[in-house]
Each structure stands twice: as C-alpha cells, then as structure tokens.
Amino acid sequence: DQQVKQNSPSLSVQEGRISILNCDYTNSMFDYFLWYKKYPAEGPTFLISISSIKDKNEDGRFTVFLNKSAKHLSLHIVPSQPGDSAVYFCAARGAAGNKLTFGGGTRVLVKP
Amino acid sequence: NAGVTQTPKFRILKIGQSMTLQCTQDMNHNYMYWYRQDPGMGLKLIYYSVGAGITDKGEVPNGYNVSRSTTEDFPLRLELAAPSQTSVYFCASSHWDRGYTFGSGTRLTVV
Numbered sequence: 001d002q003q004v005k006q007n008s009p010s011l012s013v014q015e016g017r018i019s020i021l022n023c024d025y026t027n028s029m030f031d032y033f034l035w036y037k038k039y040p041a042e043g044p045t046f047l048i049s050i051s052s053i054k055d056k057n058e059d060g061r062f063t064v065f066l067n068k069s070a071k072h073l074s075l076h077i078v079p080s081q082p083g084d085s086a087v088y089f090c091a092a093r094g095a096a097g098n099k100l101t102f103g104g105g106t107r108v109l110v111k112p
Numbered sequence: 113n114a115g116v117t118q119t120p121k122f123r124i125l126k127i128g129q130s131m132t133l134q135c136t137q138d139m140n141h142n143y144m145y146w147y148r149q150d151p152g153m154g155l156k157l158i159y160y161s162v163g164a165g166i167t168d169k170g171e172v173p174n175g176y177n178v179s180r181s182t183t184e185d186f187p188l189r190l191e192l193a194a195p196s197q198t199s200v201y202f203c204a205s206s207h208w209d210r211g212y213t214f215g216s217g218t219r220l221t222v223v
Contacts, residue, residue, distance in 0.1 A: 098206055
C-alpha cells in the first residue's frame with residue numbers, strides 16, 4: 001500500500017522551461033511535505049517543504065503547491081537548468097513522530 | 113562540518129554472512145533513521161531511533177537489527193545476509209520536527 005506516489009518515473013525538459021513534478025498521497029494525517037533531490041552516488045538533499053496549513057511555498061526557482069482536498073502536491077522548477085538533472089523524491093510526514101514516507105522518485109533530465 | 117557519515121561505501125557479502133553498516137552524525141540530532149532504496153524504488157524505512165537507548169521498527173525491519181548507545185552513532189546490523197538485502201542503504205538524522213540530513217549511502221550486494 002503506497003501512501004505516497006509519484007506516477008511519472010521520468011521527465012525530460014528543455015533548459016529554461018518549466019519542470020512540473022507531481023506527487024499524490026492517500027493518508028490525510030500527513031501534516032508536512034518535503035521534496036528531496038538526489039544525484040547519483042550521493043544521499044538525498046533537502047530542497048523545499050510545505051506545511052499542510054499552507055497551499056504554496058516558494059524558494060527561488062522552486063515552488064511547491066499543495067492541494068489538500070485532492071491529496072496532491074507538485075513541485076515547479078522555473079527556469080530549469082542542466083544542474084537540476086537528478087532524481088526528485090516527494091516525502092510526507094505523519095502526525096506522530098518525524099518519520100517520512102517517500103514516493104518512488106521522478107528522474108528529471110534537463111537538456112541544454 | 114561532516115554531517116552524517118556512513119561506512120563502508122560499498123560492500124559485497126556472500127549469502128549467510130553478517131555485517132554492520134556504520135552511521136555517525138555530529139549535529140547533535142536526537143532522531144536517526146535507516147532507509148533502503150531498491151532500484152527504481154523510493155526509500156523504505158527499516159528502523160529509527162528518537163534518542164539514545166530507544167529504537168523502533170519501520171516498514172521493512174526483517175533481517176536487520178539496530179542499537180543506539182550514543183546520540184552520535186546508529187549502526188545497522190545484517191544477520192544471515194540474503195540476496196533480497198541487495199540495496200543501497202541510507203542513514204539520516206534530524207531534530208524532532210525538521211527535515212532529514214542524509215549520509216551518502218552504502219551500496220550492498222549479496223551474492
């Protein structure tokens with residue numbers, strides 16, 4: 001039972017255009033959502049997060065949108081750069097403790 | 113500024129062998145975690161700890177054991193390695209309400 005799903009395993013986008021990554025969840029008790037970025041042979045690194053009481057959070061080129069009624073969040077990267085090529089994981093935190101449940105990841109390729 | 117350090121980076125084990133994956137953090141985080149990532153899959157929680165002396169099972173604990181004798185260290189023990197344990201293992205740490213800092217991972221192959 002996958003509580004956090006990223007239905008697109010890969011995404012290819014031209015440099016300078018927008019990348020949109022999607023994530024769906026099933027557990028309405030999740031109260032905090034995060035995006036992590038992972039390069040090969042490295043651990044995931046924190047990118048951006050959003051609390052369940054907000055619907056948007058922005059940090060430079062990265063914006064995360066949360067639609068609680070649809071149990072859906074998305075990450076927008078504008079403009080996309082070649083250095084953004086990586087695997088992106090969506091994660092959600094339950095109300096009890098600080099355990100994160102991760103989605104399967106989306107591999108992004110930004111073409112120059 | 114080391115963060116989370118995992119050793120070894122790579123290891124090949126034979127079926128039935130045992131080993132310990134080491135994890136240490138220098139950020140004084142109370143919470144520590146072990147995840148595994150199988151090819152093309154997300155990260156699955158094996159064990160976690162909310163402080164020294166306290167550990168609990170995650171989603172996929174079978175075949176593993178952990179201990180937390182100090183705040184800094186959270187080793188993961190594999191007993192009787194099986195091919196199904198071939199994976200990349202990530203250790204992470206956090207404060208109680210913050211995002212995680214991950215180590216760079218241990219790639220384990222069981223043959």
